[in-house]
Amino acid sequence: MSVASGDLDRQLLLDAAQAALSKATKLGASQAEVSLSSSIGASVGVRMGELETIEHNRDKSVSLSVYFGHKTGSASTCDLSISAVQEAVAAACAIASSTGHDEALGLADAELMANDVSDMGLDYQWDRSVDEMREAALVCEAAAIDLDQRIKNSEGANYSSHRGLEVYANSHGFCGDYYSTTHGYSASVIAVDGDEMHRDYWYSSERNPVNLESLESVGEMAANRALKKLGSRKISTGEYPVIFDASVSSSLIGHFLSAIRGGLLYKKASFLSDKLGEKVFSEHVNIVENPRLFGALNSTCFDDEGVGTPERRDIIKDGVLDGYILGSYTARKMSMQSTANSGGVRNVRVSNGGKSSQQLLSEMGTGFLVTDLIGSGISMLTADYSRGASGFWVENGEIQFPVEEVTIAGKLNEMFHGIQEIAADSLGRGNTHCGSILLDKLTIAGD
Amino acid sequence: MIDKHQIASNILLAPYNLTELGVGKIISDIAGNGATDYADLYFQYARSESWQLDQGCVKNGSFSIEKGVGMRAVVGEKTAFAYSDDMGMEALLEASSKVKSIGRQGQDKSIKLPRYDLHSVDFYQPVDPIQSIETSKKISLLNLADNLARAKDPRVKEVTASISGSYEVVLVVRPDGALVPDVRPMVRMSVTVIVEQNGRRESASSGGGGRTNYLMFTSDQVAEYVNEAVRQACVNLEAEDAPAGTMEVVLGPGWPGVLLHEAVGHGLEGDFNRKGTSTFSGRIGEQVASGLCTVVDNGTMDGRRGSLNVDDEGNPTQENVLIEKGVLKGYMQDSLNARLMGVPVTGNARRESFAYLPMPRMTNTYMLAGDSDPEEVVASVKDGIYAVNFGGGQVDITSGKFVFSANEAYRVENGKILYPVRGATLIGNGPEVMQKISMVGNDLALDTGVGVCGKDGQSVPVGVGQPTLKVEALTVGGVQL
Numbered sequence: 001m002s003v004a005s006g007d008l009d010r011q012l013l014l015d016a017a018q019a020a021l022s023k024a025t026k027l028g029a030s031q032a033e034v035s036l037s038s039s040i041g042a043s044v045g046v047r048m049g050e051l052e053t054i055e056h057n058r059d060k061s062v063s064l065s066v067y068f069g070h071k072t073g074s075a076s077t078c079d080l081s082i083s084a085v086q087e088a089v090a091a092a093c094a095i096a097s098s099t100g101h102d103e104a105l106g107l108a109d110a111e112l113m114a115n116d117v118s119d120m121g122l123d124y125q126w127d128r129s130v131d132e133m134r135e136a137a138l139v140c141e142a143a144a145i146d147l148d149q150r151i152k153n154s155e156g157a158n159y160s161s162h163r164g165l166e167v168y169a170n171s172h173g174f175c176g177d178y179y180s181t182t183h184g185y186s187a188s189v190i191a192v193d194g195d196e197m198h199r200d201y202w203y204s205s206e207r208n209p210v211n212l213e214s215l216e217s218v219g220e221m222a223a224n225r226a227l228k229k230l231g232s233r234k235i236s237t238g239e240y241p242v243i244f245d246a247s248v249s250s251s252l253i254g255h256f257l258s259a260i261r262g263g264l265l266y267k268k269a270s271f272l273s274d275k276l277g278e279k280v281f282s283e284h285v286n287i288v289e290n291p292r293l294f295g296a297l298n299s300t301c302f303d304d305e306g307v308g309t310p311e312r313r314d315i316i317k318d319g320v321l322d323g324y325i326l327g328s329y330t331a332r333k334m335s336m337q338s339t340a341n342s343g344g345v346r347n348v349r350v351s352n353g354g355k356s357s358q359q360l361l362s363e364m365g366t367g368f369l370v371t372d373l374i375g376s377g378i379s380m381l382t383a384d385y386s387r388g389a390s391g392f393w394v395e396n397g398e399i400q401f402p403v404e405e406v407t408i409a410g411k412l413n414e415m416f417h418g419i420q421e422i423a424a425d426s427l428g429r430g431n432t433h434c435g436s437i438l439l440d441k442l443t444i445a446g447d
Numbered sequence: 448m449i450d451k452h453q454i455a456s457n458i459l460l461a462p463y464n465l466t467e468l469g470v471g472k473i474i475s476d477i478a479g480n481g482a483t484d485y486a487d488l489y490f491q492y493a494r495s496e497s498w499q500l501d502q503g504c505v506k507n508g509s510f511s512i513e514k515g516v517g518m519r520a521v522v523g524e525k526t527a528f529a530y531s532d533d534m535g536m537e538a539l540l541e542a543s544s545k546v547k548s549i550g551r552q553g554q555d556k557s558i559k560l561p562r563y564d565l566h567s568v569d570f571y572q573p574v575d576p577i578q579s580i581e582t583s584k585k586i587s588l589l590n591l592a593d594n595l596a597r598a599k600d601p602r603v604k605e606v607t608a609s610i611s612g613s614y615e616v617v618l619v620v621r622p623d624g625a626l627v628p629d630v631r632p633m634v635r636m637s638v639t640v641i642v643e644q645n646g647r648r649e650s651a652s653s654g655g656g657g658r659t660n661y662l663m664f665t666s667d668q669v670a671e672y673v674n675e676a677v678r679q680a681c682v683n684l685e686a687e688d689a690p691a692g693t694m695e696v697v698l699g700p701g702w703p704g705v706l707l708h709e710a711v712g713h714g715l716e717g718d719f720n721r722k723g724t725s726t727f728s729g730r731i732g733e734q735v736a737s738g739l740c741t742v743v744d745n746g747t748m749d750g751r752r753g754s755l756n757v758d759d760e761g762n763p764t765q766e767n768v769l770i771e772k773g774v775l776k777g778y779m780q781d782s783l784n785a786r787l788m789g790v791p792v793t794g795n796a797r798r799e800s801f802a803y804l805p806m807p808r809m810t811n812t813y814m815l816a817g818d819s820d821p822e823e824v825v826a827s828v829k830d831g832i833y834a835v836n837f838g839g840g841q842v843d844i845t846s847g848k849f850v851f852s853a854n855e856a857y858r859v860e861n862g863k864i865l866y867p868v869r870g871a872t873l874i875g876n877g878p879e880v881m882q883k884i885s886m887v888g889n890d891l892a893l894d895t896g897v898g899v900c901g902k903d904g905q906s907v908p909v910g911v912g913q914p915t916l917k918v919e920a921l922t923v924g925g926v927q928l
């Protein structure tokens with residue numbers, strides 16, 4: 001029996017959505033909106049060749065906002081019964097009677113609503129039973145443990161399969177819904193040499209299971225990453241060129257995307273406030289959003305406010321900031337238009353210069369290749385960047401030895417300008433696809 | 448005295464036509480006669496609210512209700528888990544059929560439960576914070592924060608403030624059918640300001656909370672949060688680049704105890720040590736920190752954010768000594784890991800909600816006070832930094848590497864505090880850094896009650912604390928060479 005199938009009570013969700021909207025009208029709200037979700041699935045974990053956990057997931061939730069003119073209130077519950085949803089509406093209305101007036105509050109403008117809700121290719125049901133998932137997870141973990149005798153311990157392998165339904169409706173009359181699936185597996189193992197222990201992991205996760213990497217390659221990748229860390233040491237404090245490996249480079253783009261969110265911009269709480277039209281990256285960097293890429297991780301026809309998404313949007317063009325990330329509230333605060341980004345930016349693609357990972361190492365010559373980052377010492381207000389890092393020391397384009405327990409620090413604005421090259425080695429997973437990034441210099445603190 | 452059993456029964460059983468007898472039958476059916484080593488049901492109801500002020504106006508408030516039941520069966524190292532937000536008998540039976548499948552066949556022995564006595568006193572009262580004051584009063588508290596901040600310093604340009612409260616009722620049905628209830632209030636307030644001077648902007652936050660009601664937020668308390676946020680933001684307006692390299696570091700009292708949470712706390716959780724994946728695995732009785740260090744995890748502190756009357760398996764919380772005078776004494780345990788390691792439970796089983804499996808987690812983790820005068824500790828620094836406040840941290844428990852990020856720190860040379868430095872991440876190896884603690888102040892303080900700890904995707908509220916302490920060498924991740 002498949003662990004992630006069924007229609008997930010679609011009619012119940014649609015009925016609850018309409019019940020919420022009509023109750024809001026009845027209580028005098030001038031506008032209302034409601035988001036509902038329902039999901040089912042299972043996750044099976046194995047460790048050291050034995051079954052460890054079987055988790056069955058079944059979640060439902062509804063969250064809604066009501067508007068009385070330019071005053072608002074919100075409520076949420078996991079109980080989708082009509083009576084519970086109506087109580088949530090009443091709670092939101094009670095809140096709206098106490099909150100303050102803000103002209104920017106309200107639904108997104110009616111004319112922005114998506115006029116199509118076509119299939120974006122996110123739903124691939126997969127007939128997997130708990131037993132099959134366990135067997136597959138065992139194969140994945142065994143591939144890691146059997147690779148090398150120094151893989152002496154394991155945090156296990158996990159295999160999961162989920163299907164979800166999202167519904168959004170508002171009092172403009174917009175109602176959209178879509179299904180999506182997520183299937184995948186991961187392995188996390190420990191390489192041991194004497195007193196030294198290093199853990200690393202790898203995963204593959206896809207909407208469509210045919211795109212998954214093989215079980216064996218995920219296990220072997222986890223093991224290889226852990227093994228390569230054996231013999232790690234610190235390096236001397238100094239200023240060096242740095243490569244953000246493709247497994248961590250999207251985090252850097254993520255900081256940029258956070259800094260151009262409307263929620264920070266309207267309060268001038270970002271170092272990129274008022275920088276629209278200015279050069280904020282080196283000129284060979286291009287960043288686009290593709291919200292309607294068929295089958296891509298976060299594709300959707302409408303954003304979290306029902307606003308129709310574009311096929312494609314430039315965010316950085318030849319290094320110049322071409323657009324912010326705005327929902328209707330933040331757009332109004334800034335006297336701009338929503339960019340259909342309520343709920344976030346979707347399917348980000350970063351340009352590359354066509355070079356391989358090895359060519360990038362050669363171009364750097366001597367410096368630090370970062371493969372893991374830890375900690376959150378990043379300020380969107382001041383652009384200060386300081387994080388723990390591990391990776392490899394590189395000389396003459398060749399990896400010399402693994403490095404750990406150092407920090408890398410700089411200013412995000414200078415780092416973006418300091419991008420020398422982006423390689424064509426993106427892993428092609430996650431919301432942001434970006435290859436390895438070579439930066440001119442960062443301060444490394446070590447010995 | 449409000450009876451917690453009655454509250455739990457009224458909220459979690461009666462509305463769904465469930466009885467103690469009925470849920471007792473489900474647990475005995477799952478636990479079976481020796482089919483499992485452990486099993487439990489976890490009923491939970493939580494209502495919560497939050498109000499946010501931004502740009503001088505309380506623009507939004509939200510209210511939320513969550514409820515459901517989690518079910519678990521454990522055999523050896525294997526766990527089966529299912530949950531349902533439908534608490535009717537039919538849904539319970541469907542969930543129980545899923546977890547039962549893991550049970551072994553043909554056994555006939557009953558589960559041996561460790562003996563336990565629940566605390567005779569509660570560490571917080573079974574009150575509903577949401578009802579503790581009128582809505583208008585909650586809004587005026589936020590407006591007060593806004594007014595105080597803007598009046599405090601003309602450089603204050605933006606103020607955001609939030610207040611939130613939750614009322615949670617849980618009922619653990621243990622494998623022997625015993626029902627253990629708890630009623631858990633929580634409140635929290637936070638204030639963030641952005642200040643500007645000569646075009647330069649800096650921000651800082653402050654706040655607090657605990658397991659009590661909104662009455663803790665007196666005008667004086669709100670003023671304290673505001674003053675702290677404004678003070679710290681203004682200090683940062685003068686901050687210079689932080690140094691880069693390994694140097695002496697003095698950590699202030701209170702929230703900097705996040706050091707202990709990351710450097711030793713996570714590494715002493717029972718699951719990692721049972722599996723041998725922690726840098727502290729197999730090291731009980733060894734000297735893992737300098738002799739000045741005694742570190743405890745204490746879930747029994749009155750009204751603290753990390754406190755619990757019982758943990759999420761219904762075991763009473765404790766004051767557990769983790770490290771005594773530098774020697775590793777014990778780990779933090781839940782039932783599964785305690786059983787497999789052959790040690791007693793410690794009251795550290797916690798879960799984010801019914802929809803997650805419990806794990807060994809910290810409660811309030813802190814280092815006991817030492818003898819040194821805090822001023823002498825700072826005066827002893829030849830070349831280093833004095834870090835007074837921190838943001839968050841993170842640890843890799845296997846390699847022992849941990850980081851935590853300072854957001855208020857000062858350059859110190861020859862015992863003199865010179866100037867504030869910008870935010871920087873500090874990195875070290877847990878056991879090594881603990882060995883390098885050379886002075887411990889006499890000024891133990893706990894944090895103000897804002898901590899959230901994440902592990903395996905589950906968040907739980909925690910407390911941290913420490914006295915002023917000095918680490919002889921720690922790597923400071925600034926940019927200044």
